[in-house]
Each structure stands twice: as structure tokens, then as C-alpha cells.
Amino acid sequence: xxxxxxxxxxxxxxxxKVARANELxxxxxxxxxxxxxxxxxxxxxxxxxxxxxxxxxxxxAAYFIIAFAIYWVLKTIFLxxxxxxxxxxxxxxxxxxxxxxxxxxxxxxxxxxxVFPYYQEPQAVLDDAMKGLVAANYDPKKLIVVLAAxxxxxxxxxxxxxAIEKKYADQFGxxxxxxxxxxxxxxxxxxxSNVHHAxxxxxxxxxxxxxxxxxxxxxxxxxxxxxxxxxxxxxxMWHFMTAEQPLKSAYQPVPLFTNNLWxxxxxxxxxxxxxxxxxxxxxxxxxxAATFSSHSVSFQALYEIGYGQVNVVSEDSRxxxxxxxxxxxxxxxxxxxxxxxxxxxxxxxxxxxxxNIYRQHRRWTYGVxxxxxxxxxxxxxxxxxxxxxxxxxxxxxxxxxSLVTNPIMLFILGWAPIxxxxxxFHATVLSYELPIMVRNLLIIAMGGLVMSSIISLxxxxxxxxxxxxxxxxxxxxxxxxxxxxxIVFSAIPGLDAQTRLxxxxxxxxxxxxxxxx
Amino acid sequence: MPQExxxxxxxxxxxxxxxxxxxxxxxxxxPAMIFYTTGYRLTFxxxxxxxxxxxxxxxxxxxxxxxxxxxxxxxQIKQPRLFRNAYYIQNIKSGQHRIVVQAxxxxxxxxxxxxxxxxxxxxxxxxxxxxxRLRPITKYVTSGGSxxxxxxxTSEAIFGTATATNAYVFATSSSVAxxxxxxxxxxxxxxxxxSTATTTSVFSQFLRDMERFRFSSPEEQNIxxxxxxxxxxxxxxVELLSRGLELYAVWRGPADNVPFYFCVTNSNASTTAYRYxxxxxDAIYATSTATSSPIFLIDDQTCRTExxxxxxxxDVYLFDFYPxxxxxxxxxxxxxxxxTEIDDRAxxxxxxxxxxxxxRTIIANDIxxxxxxxxxxxxxxxxxx
Numbered sequence: 025x026x027x028x029x030x031x032x033x034x035x036x037x038x039x040x041k042v043a044r045a046n047e048l049x050x051x052x053x054x055x056x057x058x059x060x061x062x063x064x065x066x067x068x069x070x071x072x073x074x075x076x077x078x079x080x081x082x083x084x085a086a087y088f089i090i091a092f093a094i095y096w097v098l099k100t101i102f103l104x105x106x107x108x109x110x111x112x113x114x115x116x117x118x119x120x121x122x123x124x125x126x127x128x129x130x131x132x133x134x135x136x137x138x139v140f141p142y143y144q145e146p147q148a149v150l151d152d153a154m155k156g157l158v159a160a161n162y163d164p165k166k167l168i169v170v171l172a173a174x175x176x177x178x179x180x181x182x183x184x185x186x187a188i189e190k191k192y193a194d195q196f197g198x199x200x201x202x203x204x205x206x207x208x209x210x211x212x213x214x215x216x217s218n219v220h221h222a223x224x225x226x227x228x229x230x231x232x233x234x235x236x237x238x239x240x241x242x243x244x245x246x247x248x249x250x251x252x253x254x255x256x257x258x259x260x261m262w263h264f265m266t267a268e269q270p271l272k273s274a275y276q277p278v279p280l281f282t283n284n285l286w287x288x289x290x291x292x293x294x295x296x297x298x299x300x301x302x303x304x305x306x307x308x309x310x311x312x313a314a315t316f317s318s319h320s321v322s323f324q325a326l327y328e329i330g331y332g333q334v335n336v337v338s339e340d341s342r343x344x345x346x347x348x349x350x351x352x353x354x355x356x357x358x359x360x361x362x363x364x365x366x367x368x369x370x371x372x373x374x375x376x377x378x379x380n381i382y383r384q385h386r387r388w389t390y391g392v393x394x395x396x397x398x399x400x401x402x403x404x405x406x407x408x409x410x411x412x413x414x415x416x417x418x419x420x421x422x423x424x425x426s427l428v429t430n431p432i433m434l435f436i437l438g439w440a441p442i443x444x445x446x447x448x449f450h451a452t453v454l455s456y457e458l459p460i461m462v463r464n465l466l467i468i469a470m471g472g473l474v475m476s477s478i479i480s481l482x483x484x485x486x487x488x489x490x491x492x493x494x495x496x497x498x499x500x501x502x503x504x505x506x507x508x509x510x511i512v513f514s515a516i517p518g519l520d521a522q523t524r525l526x527x528x529x530x531x532x533x534x535x536x537x538x539x540x541x
Numbered sequence: 542m543p544q545e546x547x548x549x550x551x552x553x554x555x556x557x558x559x560x561x562x563x564x565x566x567x568x569x570x571x572p573a574m575i576f577y578t579t580g581y582r583l584t585f586x587x588x589x590x591x592x593x594x595x596x597x598x599x600x601x602x603x604x605x606x607x608x609x610x611x612x613x614x615x616x617q618i619k620q621p622r623l624f625r626n627a628y629y630i631q632n633i634k635s636g637q638h639r640i641v642v643q644a645x646x647x648x649x650x651x652x653x654x655x656x657x658x659x660x661x662x663x664x665x666x667x668x669x670x671x672x673x674r675l676r677p678i679t680k681y682v683t684s685g686g687s688x689x690x691x692x693x694x695t696s697e698a699i700f701g702t703a704t705a706t707n708a709y710v711f712a713t714s715s716s717v718a719x720x721x722x723x724x725x726x727x728x729x730x731x732x733x734x735x736s737t738a739t740t741t742s743v744f745s746q747f748l749r750d751m752e753r754f755r756f757s758s759p760e761e762q763n764i765x766x767x768x769x770x771x772x773x774x775x776x777x778x779v780e781l782l783s784r785g786l787e788l789y790a791v792w793r794g795p796a797d798n799v800p801f802y803f804c805v806t807n808s809n810a811s812t813t814a815y816r817y818x819x820x821x822x823d824a825i826y827a828t829s830t831a832t833s834s835p836i837f838l839i840d841d842q843t844c845r846t847e848x849x850x851x852x853x854x855x856d857v858y859l860f861d862f863y864p865x866x867x868x869x870x871x872x873x874x875x876x877x878x879x880x881t882e883i884d885d886r887a888x889x890x891x892x893x894x895x896x897x898x899x900x901r902t903i904i905a906n907d908i909x910x911x912x913x914x915x916x917x918x919x920x921x922x923x924x925x926x
Contacts, residue, residue: 087575094570098563105559106551113548120546308551359550447797448840453599456629456661457578 028330034405035329035350042397043212043335044530055403057528059396063421064526067428067519074437075444082445086458089438093465096434100472103305110304111479113361114278122258123161129265134166135197135241136257137226137323141172141204141218142248144181147188149249149367152283154192156251156365161258165197168230168241172222176206176213198230208334212532216332216339219245223323223331231323239271241323245340249367250318251283259362260320272351273358274344275320276313278303281368282485286495288368289377290502294509295385296368297480307359312419314344314394315357318364321347325355337531338391345394348416349401353408363483378512386517390524390531392424428518431510438462466507473503580659582632596658600630604642605667605866606923612641629661637816642666648892652884655806655816663801665868669880673703673895675918678729678910681720683710689720690916699916702896706921729910729917732903774860777867779883781850781860788850788860790870790883796837796844800868802884804844817886824849824885850881851889864907864922871909873902878911878920895920 028036042048045057077085140153150171157167169192173185185201193199202225204218211217223243231241242264246252260275267273281288281296288296306313315321317340326332329350332343347355369380398420402413441449442459449455477500484499524531580597602611604626611618611628618630630640633656643649647668654662677688677699688709690699712720774781778794792799805817805825814822824845825836837844850860855874863869863880872879877896881889900913909920 086578090574090578091571094567094574098567102560102563106556109551113546113550116548117546125545309556310550311553361550446840451660451662451840451842453580453597453631453659453661454578456599456601457580457631460629461574461578 030327031330032328032350034352034407035346037404039404040350040401041330041333041335041346042400043333043393045528047335052400056396056400059399060393060528061526063392063395063424064519064522066421066425067522068526070425070429071432071437071519074433075440078437078440078444079446082441082449083452083454085441085445086449086454089433089441089458090461092430092433093438093462096430097465097469100469104472104475106305106308107301107479108475110278110307110359110361111482113307114304114363117259117360117362118253120255120259122255122262126258126261126265129261131261131265133240134261134264135168135236136162136166136260137168137170137231137241137243139170139172139219139222139226139243139245140248140250141174141215141222141245142177142181142185143174144177145248147184150184150188151191152251153246153248154188156253158192158195159254160252160256161254162256164195167196167257168198168200168226169196170200170202170222170226172218173201173203174206174213174218175203198234200226200230202226211334212337214337214339214532215247216336216342217334219339220331220334223326227323227327238324238327239322242275242320243323243326244318244320245343246318246364247366249283250279251365253363253365256362256364259360263358263360264322267358269354269356271322271324272347272355273321274315274325274347274355275358275360276303276307276310276315277318277320277360277362277364278307279317279366280363280483281366282483283365283367284370285368285484286488286491288370289374290498291374291505291509291513292368292370292377292381293480293499294502294505295381295513297476297483298506298509300483301476301479306357307361310357310359313357313359314341314420316340318366325351336393337387338394341391341394342397345398345401349398349405349408352405353412353416381513382517385513386521387531389424389427389514389518390521392518392522393525395420395424396525424518424522428515428522431507431515432519434462434466435507435511470506473506476506477501477503595634597632598635598656598658599633599661600628600638600640600654600656601661601663602628602630602640602642603663603665604628605665605869606644606647609642609644609647609666609668611666612643614638615641640664640666642668644668646671650890650892652890653887657806660806664884664886665882667863667866667869667880667882667890667892669892669894669922674706674921675700675703675911676706676921677709678723678726678917678919679709680723680726681712681717682723683720688723689717691715691717699914703918726917729903729912732905732910733901733912733917772860774862776862779862779867781862781870783857783860788852788857788870788872789847790850791847792845796839799839799844799846800883802868802882802886803846803848804839804842805886807838807841807843818888821886848883848885850883851885851891853879853891859902861904864904864909871902871904878902878909880922894922 034040039048039052042056045053045060048056074085077088138157142150157169158164171185171188173182175182182203189199189201202222204221206213208217231238242260256277263275264270278300280300285293285296303316319340321343325347329346332339332346336342344357369377369384371377371380395417399417402408402417439459442455445455481496481499487495521531582595582597583592584595586593600613604611607626613630613633618628635656635658637653638656639651639653641649641651647670650666650668652664654664656662679688679690681689681691683689688707689712690709691712772783775793778792778798779800780791780793782789782791792803805813805821808816810822810826813825825843835846850870850872852872853874855876857872857874859871859873861871863871868883870881870883872881876898878894879891880894881891895911897913900911903910909922911918911920
């Protein structure tokens with residue numbers, strides 16, 4: 025019998041780490057299955073509804089589209105305002121000497137546990153991640169580094185971990201290589217199960233043996249392509265020490281996909297920077313945020329929920345919702361507004377890059393599974409204030425719905441009444457003014473892209489040798505692709521993911537190959 | 542060095558303020574935009590020195606020729622086109638408006654149409670060249686593709702008042718060793734060789750058939766009826782046919798898809814006559830009681846199923862759709878080849894494409910070929926941009 029006395033009361037529930045409806049029984053199973061169907065139905069109903077309304081209620085559809093286009097412009101202004109503000113904060117944070125800022129705190133007894141799960145990434149990627157840690161302005165002896173390999177990746181991939189251990193182990197306080205066994209019943213192969221295994225091992229082999237209090241460990245779960253900026257741990261420490269509830273907070277940096285930005289194709293750069301901008305927006309709206317990709321959290325908090333789930337695809341966000349629910353809603357995201365560098369998706373060919381970006385975003389947007397999880401548990405955990413449950417559920421649901429429907433409505437279905445409308449509609453001024461109005465509003469909304477272009481250029485790493493200045497022009501102009509990338513790499517993969525969930529064709533974890541081997 | 546970061550996260554109050562400001566902007570913009578897109582405008586009335594809300598309509602003009610100027614009530618339209626070949630003219634007060642589409646070296650297209658508030662009225666303009674443009678098709682061509690005329694005559698004699706669009710040479714020698722056979726010539730020659738077209742007036746043919754029909758026996762009548770079935774040409778559900786001594790364009794498709802010029806806004810006869818012309822009102826109200834070609838209602842419009850084509854009181858030797866169009870008709874009349882629109886609102890614009898009395902015309906593969914004085918030509922109905 026497993027000892028779950030360390031778990032928070034809500035985390036002891038048998039269904040606490042449910043991933044799919046088929047893991048439940050009876051009414052719970054039916055309810056969860058219903059929730060899995062809702063996002064897909066909502067998105068499809070919206071899109072089909074627009075087409076239907078265009079044919080049978082053209083005037084209503086036209087008014088709706090005008091309202092939606094205005095909403096889009098204002099949303100662009102709203103989000104751009106947040107990006108611009110966070111950009112200033114990010115730049116400011118990058119200029120601060122965080123080492124001096126944390127001098128006033130007593131944090132000598134704190135440790136940073138850094139977990140790097142990986143699969144078959146090239147040695148250079150692992151090497152870069154370690155170099156980032158070595159170069160950090162932080163006492164390396166306070167770092168516990170875990171390189172979490174996958175058995176299923178093969179002996180060569182595992183051997184890489186030991187080679188890295190041999191090279192870097194003596195530079196850190198502790199260094200541990202873990203090998204996550206393959207084909208464990210109840211797990212899906214992926215980052216979540218690997219991290220879970222690594223955390224178990226490091227607790228047993230390092231933390232408990234060294235008798236380090238869990239509350240004194242800040243855990244950073246980093247994608248293997250994460251290269252930290254030198255003051256990351258100082259910045260993290262400052263925010264930890266100044267947080268209202270340090271143990272009940274997750275710390276979210278801003279991922280800059282700049283490691284290989286110069287080698288990446290324009291479409292990859294746009295998607296990478298778009299993801300960065302979205303995270304910058306969320307940095308200014310932490311109450312609406314969940315953790316994403318590489319992030320940090322107290323080990324104590326993780327231990328209290330039995331670590332993250334081993335059976336979900338979007339484990340980076342799910343861990344936040346696990347913590348949120350287990351702590352009865354008393355858990356939040358703290359924005360670091362400090363960058364970490366990661367890889368943009370690149371492969372040897374443009375088509376390969378496009379396919380991988382699509383798959384990566386389909387995996388990300390499969391995070392809609394978290395909505396089912398949140399709503400399901402919101403009906404179970406009455407200790408969470410009702411308003412908080414509703415707001416969190418509605419925010420997340422609206423986010424996934426708009427991710428899928430908004431680009432398609434704006435750039436494709438916005439014209440539907442013109443092509444599908446009734447004869448009576450076609451004879452009206454409204455029919456002719458609609459495309460002009462929508463076009464003009466979109467042009468105004470595109471103004472946000474100018475700002476995106478400027479900010480992205482300022483976040484671009486220095487130009488390496490062999491790249492002409494012409495690349496800067498391409499990098500500035502690449503943003504005109506946004507209407508297409510929003511549809512191809514956000515809306516369609518999102519719809520794909522929601523449809524799979526709706527049909528019960530559950531997705532597995534797919535490792536994004538980011539750098540050319 | 543500061544002890545704390547100087548830029549803290551955006552406060553919730555600030556974000557809320559910004560959010561609700563944008564909500565207010567939305568609440569203001571939405572009705573304003575809806576009013577605007579449905580045709581309402583704020584205008585300043587000089588007489589009363591007040592700002593008043595007026596209602597407007599629009600015109601949607603497609604042009605077959607891209608390089609044209611469009612005028613509304615003598616004022617040139619400078620606003621950008623909606624599409625390459627389409628003008629959407631906004632902010633037109635309700636009433637009768639004159640639209641002119643013109644360009645150098647093409648015939649001018651003019652129409653007077655009624656504009657109603659909130660409604661856009663459509664029209665399709667066309668402009669054929671004032672000087673006919675011919676592409677010579679000769680039996681032989683040079684290695685460079687130029688047409689070869691084996692004659693000592695001058696180009697004026699061959700092309701008359703028309704201009705040639707392609708290079709051609711004269712060969713005074715009968716030797717053709719330096720030239721190659723033009724397969725297109727053979728094709729066109731076959732076309733004209735196998736056709737009896739355009740030597741007899743459509744109406745003469747009709748009258749002759751009627752005469753024969755009158756004196757024939759009942760058995761012969763059946764044969765004749767079959768033999769003299771009126772020529773019908775169909776494209777996109779529009780049929781061109783001769784009936785009696787007139788030509789008609791008849792809509793055979795579903796009512797919902799009837800072209801705009803078959804329909805007029807519902808009103809009484811006098812209003813229809815004022816808005817679209819007496820002939821349209823007559824046609825609408827004459828056919829309203831007919832059983833063969835009844836009128837029908839779509840939304841707030843009354844639609845006919847047939848429109849009589851203007852033949853300038855001349856005999857028709859050939860009629861067919863203008864290449865690539867089911868809104869325009871090609872007519873070979875006594876004094877030349879004409880293009881006319883089916884749209885008879887206000888009047889039918891009819892423009893000469895090629896003048897002459899002794900030439901034959903064939904349309905094949907959407908190309909207009911003529912044969913005159915033993916020479917073959919293709920008529921190029923457009924001016925290159």
C-alpha cells in the first residue's frame with residue numbers, strides 16, 4: 025500500500041490525476057466524456073453556425089462579423105498594450121543585477137533542483153543546456169541537476185546522459201542521471217512521465233539522503249533546449265522570496281525561442297516569436313495564466329501532489345492545475361518577466377519544419393484536455409471559491425475556443441455572407457460595405473504586427489557571421505505571414521486536437537525535434 | 542542600484558480600466574459601424590447649418606475593360622476599385638443617376654439607373670474599340686510568325702479602317718519556300734467553308750420559311766416546322782432566340798439566379814417607367830398577364846424572363862453571345878458587327894465592333910473570325926492594357 029500521507033487531502037482522491045474519461049466509471053465517466061466533447065462541438069458549431077447564418081440569416085451573420093472584427097481590433101490593442109508593457113519590464117529585468125537584489129534575503133540554504141527531461145536530442149543541445157547552468161551567476165554547488173533520459177530512446181541516447189554527467193557533474197552540487205523505463209503501465213510515453221520518474225529518484229537518491237528540506241528546494245523543470253540567462257536563479261530567488269505565498273506559486277519565465285533563431289525559417293521564427301508574445305501577455309495577466317513549457321515551482325508543492333501526471337500530453341500546464349485544485353484554488357502563477365532561451369523548430373527542410381510546427385502546436389493546443397480536467401474537478405472541489413472556479417473554467421474555455429475559431433472566422437468566414445448570402449442580402453449596401461469594413465479593420469489590427477516586428481527584432485540575438493544584414497529585413501517583413509500562420513499553425517491544429525478529443529481519439533506525446541541533427 | 546525592480550507587473554486596476562475603456566469603445570463603435578455599413582451617413586446640411594443623418598445607396602459597376610474612367614453624374618469616381626474590374630460607388634443619394642464608363646479609343650458606355658437607399662444597383666459596362674482591331678490569319682507565316690500576304694496590294698486595302706494587331710508582310714513572289722503553312726488558316730478556312738452563316742438575314746430566312754410553310758401541305762408543314770425551328774443559342778441559362786421579327790434573350794434558369802437586369806424594384810407602372818424606361822415598364826406590365834413568359838417576384842423585385850434586343854431596325858445576319866459573356870450579345874446587322882448588352886434598363890448600349898456590309902462572321906472557341914474579300918481575320922475586341 026502506498027503512503028499518501030504527504031499528499032494534500034484533495035490530491036488523495038483516486039480521480040485526482042485522471043487524464044481521460046475511460047479512466048473513470050459511472051456518472052463521472054459520462055460527465056468527463058461529455059466535457060471532452062464540449063470544446064470540439066463548441067468550435068465546430070461556431071464555424072458551421074457562421075456558414076449556416078451566412079446562408080440563411082445573412083444580415084445577422086454580417087452584423088456578427090462586423091462586431092467580431094471590431095472586437096478583434098480592440099483585442100489586438102489590448103494584447104499589444106500588454107506585450108509592450110511586458111517588453112519594458114522584461115528589458116528592465118534583464119538589466120537588473122539580481123544577485124545584489126537578493127543579498128538582503130537569507131537564501132543560502134536554498135537549493136535549485138533542475139530537471140532536464142530529454143529524448144533523442146543531439147548532444148549539442150544537452151551541452152548547451154549545461155553550459156547555461158555553468159555560466160549562471162549563482163553558486164553552482166546549490167544546483168542539483170537531473171538529466172532524465174528515456175530508456176525507449178535507446179542506449180545511445182542514454183549514453184549521452186552519462187557523457188554529460190562525466191563532463192559536468194563535478195561543477196554542480198549534485199548531478200544525477202535517471203533513466204525512465206519504457207512501457208510502464210498507466211503512463212503515456214512523454215515528458216510528464218519522465219519528469220515524474222526523475223523527481224522520485226532525485227528525492228530518494230539526493231534530497232532525502234542529503235536531508236534537504238523540501239521547502240528549501242525550488243524545482244525548475246526545463247525542456248532540454250532551455251538555456252538559462254545568467255541571472256535566472258537570482259531572479260527566481262528574488263521572486264520566490266518576495267512572493268506572497270512562495271510555496272503556493274509557480275514561477276514562469278518568458279521563453280525566447282532564440283537559440284537557433286538565425287538558422288530557423290521565417291515561418292518558424294514567426295511561430296516562435298508569436299508564442300513568446302503570448303507568454304509575455306500572460307506575464308501581465310498572471311491570474312489567467314498557467315505554467316507553460318519551462319517553469320519553476322517549490323519541490324514541497326510538487327511533493328504534496330505526488331508530482332505531476334504521467335498520463336497526459338500537456339503536462340507543463342497540467343501540473344499547474346494539479347497544484348491549483350489540490351490547494352483548493354490557492355495557487356498562482358508568478359511572472360518572472362525574465363527570459364530563458366529555447367529552440368525554435370527547425371529541420372533540414374521547410375516542409376519538415378512546417379509539419380513539425382503543426383504537430384508541436386497540435387500538442388500544445390491539446391492542452392484543451394486541461395479544461396475538461398479543470399471543469400470536472402471544479403464540480404468536485406467545493407473548497408475552491410465558486411467564482412474562482414467559474415472564472416478559471418470560462419477563461420480557459422474561451423481561450424481554446426477563440427484560438428480555434430477566431431482566426432478562421434476573421435480571415436475566412438468573414439467573407440462568407442458575401443459568397444453565401446441571400447439574393448436580398450447581395451443587393452444591399454451592407455453586402456458591399458462588409459468586405460471593405462472587415463478589410464479596413466484587419467488593416468488596423470495589422471498595426472499590432474508592426475509592433476511585433478520591432479519587438480522581435482530587439483529580442484533577436486546578435487547576427488552571427490555568415491548572415492547578411494538582409495536577414496534583418498526578412499525578419500521584419502516575416503510578420504505579414506501572421507494571418508496565414510494563425511490559421512495553419514493555431515486554428516487548424518487546435519481544431520484537429522479538439523476534434524480528436526471530441527471523438528475519443530486521444531493523442532499521445534510527440535517530441536518536437538527542434539534542431540537539425 | 543535599486544533594491545527592487547522599478548517596473549512592476551501591470552496592476553489589476555490599470556488592466557481593468559484599460560479593459561473597460563475598450564469595452565466602451567466597442568459599445569460606441571458597433572452601432573456606428575453597423576449604421577455606416579448599412580448606408581447611413583452623417584452629412585452637414587448647409588441650409589440648416591446642422592448635421593443630419595442621411596441614407597445612401599450604391600452602385601456596383603463591372604467593366605470589361607480594365608483601363609477605363611468611371612463617372613457618376615459627370616464626376617469621376619476616384620475611389621479604389623473593389624476588384625480589378627469592378628467599381629463600388631458608395632454614398633449615393635437615392636434618385637436617378639447617370640453612370641458613364643469611358644476611355645480613349647473605346648466606345649463610351651452610358652446608363653441611367655435608379656439608386657435606392659440601402660440598396661446597391663448593379664450594372665455591367667463594356668467598351669469595344671472605336672477602331673476595329675484585326676489579327677490577320679494568312680495561309681503562310683514567316684519563321685517569325687508574321688502573317689504573309691501574297692499580294693502587291695497595300696495594307697489599307699486589306700484592313701480598311703481597322704488596325705492590325707500583329708505583324709504581317711507582303712510577298713510579291715509566288716514562291717512560298719521561305720514560309721510555313723499556318724494551321725490556323727486551314728482551320729478557319731474549314732470553318733467558313735462548311736458554314737452557310739451570315740449570308741442570309743435571320744429575318745429573311747424566317748419570312749422565306751413562313752412563305753414556304755403557308756403553301757405547303759399538312760405533311761410538309763411538319764417537315765418544315767422541324768427544318769425551320771428557330772435558332773436558339775444558350776449560355777449560362779440565357780437563351781438567345783429569334784421570334785417573329787425580333788430577337789430575345791430569355792432566362793431559363795432558376796428564379797433565384799436570374800441576372801439583375803431582368804428585374805426591377807417593385808412599384809407601379811409609372812414609377813417603373815420613370816426609373817427604368819417606358820419600354821421596361823411596358824415589358825413588365827405587358828408580360829404580367831402573359832402565360833408564356835410570366836413575371837415573377839423575388840424579394841422586393843419583379844423579374845421578367847425575357848428581354849427584347851435592340852437591332853437598330855436592321856436585319857440580323859448573325860446573333861450569338863459575345864465571347865466569354867452571357868450578358869452581351871454579338872449581332873451582325875446590315876452595316877456591321879455590333880455588341881449589345883441584354884440589360885435594357887434605361888436603354889441598351891450597342892457598340893459597333895466592325896463596320897462593313899460584305900463580310901462573314903463565325904464564332905468558334907470564343908474567338909470572333911471574319912472573312913472579308915477572301916481574307917481571314919480574328920477580331921480583337923479589347924485594347925491591351
